[in-house]
Amino acid sequence: MKAILPRTNNANKRYLHSIIAGLILLLTFTGFAQSYYLKSVFGGDALSILLHIHGLVMTLWILLFMLQVLLIATRKQVLHRRVGLWGMSLGLLVMLIGIATAIDSARRAQAEPGGLSFLATSLGGLLVFFALITLGLIYRRQRDFHSRFMLLANLSIIAPAIARLPLDVIERGGLSLVFIIKDVCVLAFVLYDLANTRRLHPATAWASLLIIVSFPITRMIGALPIWIDIAKWLVS
Template sequence: MDMTAPLHRPLSGERRFFLLLSGSMVLAVLTGFAPSYYLRSVLPPPATLQPATPLVHLHGIVFSAWIALFMAQVAFVAAGRRDLHRATGTTGLLIVLTMIPLGIATALAQVARRSGPPMLDPHMWLAMPLASVLGFTVLFLMALALRHRPAAHKRLMVLGMAAMLSAAFGRIVFIPPFLGLLVIPNLYTLALAAWDVASLRRIHPATLWGGLFVLMTTVGPIFVWRSSAWLAFAHSIA
């Protein structure tokens, strides 16, 4: 046995890159939701913040569990423990299948609570959270279907997370809401594209098509939420 061999392999550039991307997502969630949820008993909450209902608490618990598991799974891969990554995959699937209807229910409940931006009709704003749920759901299911193709799987997982980060970045007080809601989530697509070009000399198809879907679900709502068709739909389901 070579006693001079290192006990731990150093992180490859790719593993370090995806670990940093995932860590920035967790940091965004913790920062964005600290005043309104995680630390609302310590930090002064926004003046327009509505009291948390049992549904809001359930939503927060389940989504927080997913964020923690997502970070853990990325860390497992970075550490070379794909066995743990696969072992926790079923738990992740169960959490996500709970998040989808829970996210829709919470979005609909926001209309009655008028807990969206005060300057917007809540039926208009409903387009944003529902589009986030759609983006996350579609990209996660695609990532699951391509779990045996690691390059596509990891990119779609990151983009699925990016699709749901508008709510987090939009709540960070030192980031203008426009940038947090519409621009910053799409920077993850640009980061992936830059990594693809540097490492593959091309943009991976999962980055291209997944990134376009993130763009559609983060920016698309502002082009439809004033339309009579959307408002009629929003009133009918809310």
């Protein structure tokens, strides 16, 4: 027998998702303003072609997510589905370009402490993201599952933007603080979903758990000698 989930307030859900999408867009711009969007103002070393492609693809993905949320909020479901089919191709491109960029960054940072270890976290985060958008595609006909998988997929990739926020507390806190902040954002959505439905939705439960445990697991993997050997082979 299928579990019967409580109905949610669709108006509140569309409103919340629009706010989250807007905040992700704002966070992305703020975090990458100095190093990418407003680089001509702040200066610094020129970006490689790969980084330009990565920045463009990620920007298109975040804008697509914002568009898709707005299409649902304005009840344009048919157009939302049509755009979504194209969007999955972009999601695959996000992962592939992300992998290439992560390996390139590790190649340039391999002489630094933890340079090769962090590659496990970078690649692990990309796999989590792609797993969630794939689940979103599989469950595209079940809106309650689809919307949660897609929203949490986008929350899963906000760590790089958080790490680049021009705040001293972020710089002092380091990598652990960045992922704690990301996890807090995920848990905030979990608590809202729980309060709104009176029952934790399985998509929210499993997706949020995957996001939260991925960081400590990939950190442990990154410290293994066998991973260092694999990472050296990847960057060679």
